[in-house]
Amino acid sequence: VRVSRSSTEDKPETDNAVFDCRVLSKAQAVFSLVDEKFYLKDTGSSNGTFINNFRLSQAGKQSEESQIYSQDIIRFGSQVETDKTYGGKAKCIVARIQIYFADGNEFVERAVNDKFFRCKEDICGQERYKQVKLHHQAVNIEDKVDQLEHIIEEKFGKENEMLKETVANLEKKLKRKHNENVNLLENIAKVTEDELR
Numbered sequence: 001v002r003v004s005r006s007s008t009e010d011k012p013e014t015d016n017a018v019f020d021c022r023v024l025s026k027a028q029a030v031f032s033l034v035d036e037k038f039y040l041k042d043t044g045s046s047n048g049t050f051i052n053n054f055r056l057s058q059a060g061k062q063s064e065e066s067q068i069y070s071q072d073i074i075r076f077g078s079q080v081e082t083d084k085t086y087g088g089k090a091k092c093i094v095a096r097i098q099i100y101f102a103d104g105n106e107f108v109e110r111a112v113n114d115k116f117f118r119c120k121e122d123i124c125g126q127e128r129y130k131q132v133k134l135h136h137q138a139v140n141i142e143d144k145v146d147q148l149e150h151i152i153e154e155k156f157g158k159e160n161e162m163l164k165e166t167v168a169n170l171e172k173k174l175k176r177k178h179n180e181n182v183n184l185l186e187n188i189a190k191v192t193e194d195e196l197r
Contacts, residue, residue: 005021005022005025006018022090023090027044040065041056041066042063044060045060052116054116070098071098072109075094
């Protein structure tokens, strides 16, 4: 699986490793599976490919394939400072890898004596990460429908109330104008009667 920055030819999808990220190279890295083991290789990226915060190769140079294990933290690119047009920072892609066998058992974690081992606390530090679980969960469709109805009511309920208030105000204005017109017609009728006498 090729890891790359999005382009006109390659767009980010749920089934690829293309990211809309300015610090990635067009050819960032490659995941491979050999003899039931997963490997990661930097393909000469500028801002680097990392396993547990260890860079795989120098900028612009390909790395050797390095085995990845369940619970490894991989990073593509490095956060860089940019001009204020892009918010001042361009962020990298960070993910915790979880590898499962077909039977549902998790693949082994990296050994403590491995050259790419690092305590998770050393890697994560004070930064916050969003955890995404990609396994299938049983879904109660009625609960999902109830949640969706609640979201719709919350979103459109406020707009509906505002619309009702606007209509009520317009109705008041219309009634006031109608009363003004009725009074005006009555006054015209009185003036005309007085002139006819």
